[in-house]
Amino acid sequence: GQNIDQPTEMTATEGAIVQINCTYQTSGFNGLFWYQQHAGEAPTFLSYNVLDGLEEKGRFSSFLSRSKGYSYLLLKELQMKDSASYLCAVRDHYGGSQGNLIFGKGTKLSVKP
Amino acid sequence: ETGVTQSPTHLIKTRGQQVTLRCSSQSGHNTVSWYQQALGQGPQFIFQYYREEENGRGNFPPRFSGLQFPNYSSELNVNALELDDSALYLCASSNRGLTDTQYFGPGTRLTVL
Numbered sequence: 545g546q547n548i549d550q551p552t553e554m555t556a557t558e559g560a561i562v563q564i565n566c567t568y569q570t571s572g573f574n575g576l577f578w579y580q581q582h583a584g585e586a587p588t589f590l591s592y593n594v595l596d597g598l599e600e601k602g603r604f605s606s607f608l609s610r611s612k613g614y615s616y617l618l619l620k621e622l623q624m625k626d627s628a629s630y631l632c633a634v635r636d637h638y639g640g641s642q643g644n645l646i647f648g649k650g651t652k653l654s655v656k657p
Numbered sequence: 658e659t660g661v662t663q664s665p666t667h668l669i670k671t672r673g674q675q676v677t678l679r680c681s682s683q684s685g686h687n688t689v690s691w692y693q694q695a696l697g698q699g700p701q702f703i704f705q706y707y708r709e710e711e712n713g714r715g716n717f718p719p720r721f722s723g724l725q726f727p728n729y730s731s732e733l734n735v736n737a738l739e740l741d742d743s744a745l746y747l748c749a750s751s752n753r754g755l756t757d758t759q760y761f762g763p764g765t766r767l768t769v770l
Contacts, residue, residue: 556680577758586747586761587700589725631699635757644690644713645759647699 546570548648550632555654556622564617564651565633574643577607578617579631581650587631591617619653627655661762669768671737673750674691675680678733678765680748688712690733690759691723692747694763700747707753742767 545654547569568576574595579587593599593608593615605618617630629650635643660683670676682689688707692700702715706725720736729750735742745766749759 575757579761586763589758589760618705632701643757644702644705644715645692645700645701647692649697649699 546634546636546646548632548634548646550630550648550651552649553652553654555656556619558624558655558657559654560622561618561620562622562631564619564630566615566617566648568615568632568634568646568648570634570636570646572637572643573610573634574637575635576606576608576615577633577635577645578604578615579606579633581631583628590630598619615649622655624655624657627653629653634637659670661760663746663748663762663764663765666763667766667768669770671770672738672740674738674769675734675736676736676738676767678746678767680747680750680762682729682731682734682750686750686752686760688751688753689725689729690751691731691733692749692751693717693742694745694747694764695713698743703733711746737758738769740769743767753755 550566576588581587591606603620631650632648633645662681677739679704690705691703694700704714726733745764747764748762
């Protein structure tokens with residue numbers, strides 16, 4: 545089956561660093577995505593990993609280990625506006641198509657002053 | 658701003674009715690994917706359209722159907738609405754063959770009474 549696990553909730557302090565973990569078991573793999581979603585809004589693309597290693601993008605970094613079925617999103621210098629849900633998604637491979645995204649349930653991050 | 662637009666923003670229907678949701682893809686994108694997001698859950702893949710044809714489908718019944726038009730815009734139709742169809746419906750566009758990253762529209766909040 546298809547399974548993506550991430551913690552339900554996390555709390556961190558403004559200015560700190562937080563790591564959100566994601567483990568996956570999927571029948572296919574064609575990349576892993578992280579999205580940010582504020583309450584009542586659409587998911588916003590943050591990062592993409594298809595090869596093992598770390599991808600850095602400003603205050604956000606994402607890591608992938610395909611052999612372990614594991615990824616994390618690292619947020620540095622946390623700001624209040626980072627309070628949101630963070631969605632881990634694996635792109636499946638479906639026949640000749642581009643592949644749909646399989647999402648975890650999301651991690652709700654609360655940033656406290 | 659992603660450039661993906663959806664209409665309407667909110668919709669209230671009663672059980673048994675039919676609904677049509679609309680999506681305009683981002684300029685330069687040729688692929689549209691639809692997702693259903695229930696409260697507190699991650700988005701669930703409904704189907705994907707490429708070159709006006711369905712190009713992958715998730716675990717949704719046939720009463721969920723769609724169309725893609727020559728300008729790459731798309732419609733999601735749901736017949737015989739059920740209470741459990743109440744959710745946020747997200748459209749995502751991407752450019753098959755290039756970055757493949759899916760960018761989401763603001764969503765349509767459907768409430769079935």
